[in-house]
Amino acid sequence: GPGGPGGPGGPGGPGAEACSETISPQFGGPTAGTSCITTTQGETLTYPTDFGSTLNEVEIYTCPTSQLRVIVSNGIPDHDITPENPNDLCPVNWMVSIPLVPTMSGVNTEVSALGIVGISLNGVPAYGAQEGGGSNAAEIDASTQGVPSWGHAARSGDWHYHSGEFGRVGTVEEHTEDVLLGYAMDGFPIYGPVDDDSILDECNGLMEPDGSYRYHVRTLAQVDESLTYCNGDSPAVNWNYVLGCYKGVLTGSSVSDSAVESLPSDCVLGDATAAPTGTPTGSPTGTPTGTPTGTP
16 A cells, blocks of 8 residues: 555555554665556556566575675566556665574564565565555455555555565465565565464464574464454564564664665675575576566
């Protein structure tokens, strides 16, 4: 919804609700560019046929000295979309820098209700669970105008997701618990949903046998949308579709404009934590592919 960078309901804008005293910084984002794709509300655009020359571009860099993972993308989805609002789809010069080796903070940090909380492997950001007016952005029913699984554009043109489907239709079939979907802003990986979400902690995460920590998105059925967004004054929110809270340290995480900001000199193309087979987006090359991956 209008929770995009630069939009009327952008980070810190109307409807942004804070529950606790340990809320994360607002990362904001670069301003959407030109070369927008004109959309018509309710009419499906097939990828890549209907996207013209504005196709998905994403590169994931590993920076061993800087200890960063940097995702550079144009924010254009690599799958079919059916816009449910009148906003056009515009490229955004995303440069998202997160810890290469994330560390536990020891204190849960509240995620932002609006704006970026993580990024998909296809370079499209995941935003908080609220719309600009404070309504639930993920649930679609008679009382809420939620966002479909394929996401939507803010008024400023930036495409984003609100639910754990990360752009793919058929969560259960396509998003198993071992499928890497993307990364949270604290650097920890985000995987598909588990069948029994009672094994997840309040942030949507769990510790693996090897000692590593990972988040798992929740399906719409695993979130009780009848609850209020805040769980009292806890930093863990009830609308935990993508994240319930951050477990990791956010120091050093940043969002900048890839047309302005330069990559650290030690960055090399390629994701150090190779995604397992079945990941929605394969090895990012930065050059638009003619065949979409994971098309709904």
